[in-house]
Amino acid sequence: MPPALRGKSSIYKAMSQLASAHGAVDLAQGFSLLSVPGTSAILDHAALALREGSQNYTNPNGTASLRQALVDNSKRRFGVDLDPEEQVTVCAGAQDALGAAMLGLLEAGDEVVFIEPFYNPVIPMAKLTGATLRFVSLLQDDGSYRLDEESLLAEMSEKTKLIVYNSPNSPSGHVFTRTELESIARACKQYDAYLIADEVYEHLVYDDNKHVSALEIPELSERAVVISSISKSYLLTGWRVGWAQGARPLIAGIAKVHSLMSFCLPAFVSEGARFALEETPDSFLGDLRTIHQGKRDRICDGLSDIGIQVIRPRGTFFASIDIGDLGQGDDLAFCLSMPEKIGVAGVPMSLSWNQRRAGRNLVRLCFSRSDEDLDRAVSAFATWKRS
Ligand code: GLN
DSSP states (O other), X not given: OOGGGOSOSOHHHHHHHHHHHHXXXXXXXXXXXXXXXXXXXXXXXXXXXXXXXXXXXXXXXXXXXXXXXXXXXXXXXXXXXXXXXXXXXXXXXXXXXXXXXHHHHOOTTOEEEEEESOXXXXXXXXXXXXXXXXXXXXXXXXXXXXXXXXXHHHTOOTTEEEEEEESSXXXXXXXXXXXXXXXXXXXXXXXXXXXXXXXXXXXXBOTTOOOXXXXXOGGGTTTEXXXXXXXXXXTOGGGOOEEEEEOHHHHHHHHHHHHHHTOOOOHHHHHHHHHHHHHSOTHHHHHHHHHHHHHHHHHHHHHHHTTOOEEOOSBSSEEEEEOGGGTOOXXXXXXXXXXXXXXXXXXXXXXXXXXXXXXTTEEEEEOOSOHHHHHHHHHHHHHHHHO
């Protein structure tokens, strides 16, 4: 196995497995145990499509109706006109699209700049290509994060092929502002680089924060690809429907790798996703946001009431706690012992910075869970703190 692939499997899955081994409250992997009014109509429609639709291969780039739904959606939300033939491709979840982007766009001699904290699985995929990886960290100040343009430019050169970031950001909860996207656009222009924006948490944004898509920045129209999925927006993580939309040459590379690896999506799943995008009432995404904002406040208030320092995220369905304050020095060691010691599982955040150079005091907790689970987790922390 190439060195880039050696080591443990997904930290998200591993931590959730540890939760079930110890009967702990599982706040680790980013899946949801909730449902939003309207979900059952999506499931019914997909079931009907399974019975009545095609059982054969579909177009590797996505069924025509799903691609049309995606471009219509981008037109409605961001005012951009994308060509459904050459500027969109579906993938087996956003993770497939991210991996395909690395393999389809990078080669030895290229450089790629990741904005940290990053979404871990993309790193080994980039390493496989032989490209050189560079990293720029969001600056952290009292629970809020920001991108510094000078630090980004310092990592770039004529060799930079790609910048990669995810916003709303897992694991930090930061929502990149328009100003930050404009800095990224200037950096791309200066060094003639492309951009991969992972926006899977695009509908999970709270308070007066607003998701800004890279598709909305005119200067990026020839340079950016946005990756997203139905996993977090419709709480259908197991369906594996993701997509990439944007600049033609990048879409071509992504579609090529996707077609070589997973080839195509099932017809009924594609039709279910089209229905979700086109036919759920407008209230669906509003309810999704309201429910999660309530969950966020429930767990954050609960934890801070018992004296745990918690970062209330602007977006995503993850909060983070500061374990430095609790006398715990290393997030990985702490997360490995948490399910047994406390009865709650979370994800160590330092793995989202290169060489774990930051985040060792931070643990990510997923709050897309029942109120009972969130309350049980808070009480478990309280009991542990008292002991
Ligand atoms: N996106 C999920 C998370 O952040 C993990 C998905 C996976 O395990 N591959 O937890």
